[in-house]
Amino acid sequence: MTDMETYMAAVNRSYRSERGRKDIGDDFQRKRQMQQPVRGQYSQQPAKRLFQGPSKGPYPQGQ
Structure with missing residues (x-):
């Protein structure tokens, strides 16, 4: 084999490797995109917590 052939x-x-x-x-990338949910498919928002009033905290009110 010559240098050029080598x-x-x-x-x-x-x-071929690259x-x-x-x-x-x-x-x-194709498989990853197929696994991602389509926008809007899972548009359900997490449940909101009801407002319970001001936090009581470790100190009584008025101090």
Whole structure:
């Protein structure tokens, strides 16, 4: 094998490796987007607490 053939083989291996990593990343993003709920699908807000008046705290009122 000549130096040029060795170089080209290394470049091709590197390209295939990077392309494979990109494909894996793209698949991950697609799966992640499919798992996220669609906006508005889960629009139910958490239950609100009723107002119970001022906090009593550790001190009696008037001090």
